[in-house]
Amino acid sequence: MNKRILYFAVIALLACGCNGCKDNKDSSEYITVSPDAGTTYKSGDPVSFSVKYPADVKPDSVVYVMDGKRVGSSNDSTAVTLKTDTLILGARVITAKVYHAGQAQEFTTNIVLLAAKAPEELTFKVEKVYGHDTSSYTEGLLFQDGYLYESDGGRVADGEGQSSLRKVDLATGKPVKKIDIDPKVFGEGISIVGDKIIQLTYTERKGFVYDKDTFKLLSTFENNVGIEGWGMTFDGKKLYMDDKTNRIFFLDKDTYRQTGYIDVYDDKGAVNQVNELEMIDGKLYANVYQTDDILVIDPKTGAVLQKIDMKALYPEASRNANADVLNGIAYDKVTNRIFVTGKKWDKLFQVKFVKK
Template sequence: MKLQNMRIYKYLTLLALPLTIITSCSETSYKFKLNTSKKVNLGDNAAIKFEQIKGNAIDSVHIYINNKRINNKETSIVINTNDFGVGKHAVTAVVFYPKKSKKLNNSIEILANKKPELYKYKIINTFPHDKNAYTQGLEFYNGFLYETTGKRGKSSLRKVELQTGKILQKIDLNKKYFGEGMTIFNNKIYWLTWQARKGFIYDLETFKKLGEFNYSNSNEGWGLTHSKEELIKSDGTNKIWFLNPNNQQEKRSIQAYTNKVSLEKLNELELINGKIYANYWQKPLIAIINPKNGVVEGIIDLKGLVKEMEKTQRLVDEDDVLNGIAYNPENNHIYVTGKHWGKLFEIELVKQ
């Protein structure tokens, strides 16, 4: 009887064991929090702190800024904002705990640490410009203007005589594409399209098409310029992309910010003395942007040029806007025009 009771006891114990395991492994409620400094100025430190509010011990937490891990085992971090530049930066924590993981999202917005300097202008010369040109890209090279125009069925690449506005050379883009900005790099013309996520490459002398490329990260093509090492592209947001000229892959980006706001709808670009000059869509202003960190260092007020144009031409507000920046390094002057403008202005900047 004693032996039988022992067998019954063992049998009951075995039956109870899985129930005990299920109970002990039932999911414990977990709760986490990811705190960040919301808005800081460039150069200031910003804090990131992961907190566990509820639950058993976790295995680990990985913390990222813009998908780059910034922690080892620590859960509270102070970052130097100079390492990231201005803009809104994604902060992510991935928490690992028994048989599960959880992702927490937050952000840090870094503003410029000083106001942009203000500039006006002095008109040096006025030249004729084709009123039919819906100007997208403009560049001065070896004494001539090179220009791209937009709209489907009307997009073209042109070589233009500066003094007369005469079109010396021209090709049309396939009618299914909406042409955008262009730049000249190593005797090749790089020309963007708007929403097709595609750009084209042409021979500078013959305008013969040499190739094409796709956008890898940005969705649209707006403005294009270049440095000695990279192509520089806008996409209609506050972002500016830097491309490898050999394969046109987008390597990195910056965001354009003043000490107060993000500058959206950046359009035609020109690199002048190491700074990016950018039109912004539908505003008669040009931003001067630091390519290293995105800080808007200056604003050029060209509202007076719009008034000058309106003396001789009726402008359609939403369409016939300032767009087109070209630079002459020989005299440090800038050429600017607009979509369907009948004039092109050579200006000299005047700091306020």
């Protein structure tokens, strides 16, 4: 047989097998779920779920489940509408459980939920300038009891210097207490919980717990939450940490195990490389690595509420030699002061965020 004729004969048989033999197939194979996978919505938009099926399928009921939680049901193809204003942002998986003739079949789709509106644009005013130790590759920064606490990153094997944990005098920018950590480990974000300092590591998937006053290492823990350890903060009840993606994890303050998460989105899509974190008046403030932006994030939904353009704070052309990117936000609750700095910067700035 001519190869060309054989080719078209095979194609014809495949077409029949896929499309032309519907009568030999279970009708449930032609059930579809709406909306289409990947459809985007803004937070607050109603989302209508429905199932379409051929005339010979008459389901007893259809139950809709989002991320494991029931959100509605129907006895026919009537749509079920879900409010989205309180949902966390990001990809949400929807499963339609179709009950028919004593059996149940599941059909899935997904939506992507974005922030309801574009973040408000803010800028800043510099209120005071302090010194900052240029040997510190700032990974974590916080303020408590009149001092800055700082995690300085680096790994000796990579030629970056040794990571350290520091207690810093605000007026001089110099450490009043400092310990170097394991030279094989790259230190990252820190938080204070009671009388302990918690420190993340970069790719080592472990965390350190220190006595706040003496810096004595009390214990270590396995960090199996994110792909990497980046920023960290504490709201008085739970810890938050990120891992270079747009995900911020919730951790138990005593066990350091994951209890939940949010994904950071603005009105356009996911915002990745969320880095150093600080909690200020119930909102998460976050550096975005390799940018001059600070984000204000809703800790309940992940929505970017405000974006602060810090480009003019310390222009690259004016910075000290070896200065790297903006990173480090600390908040003094007592005096309502906000401090920001960068990796190996010679300055730390007291700032106020204002509308443009």
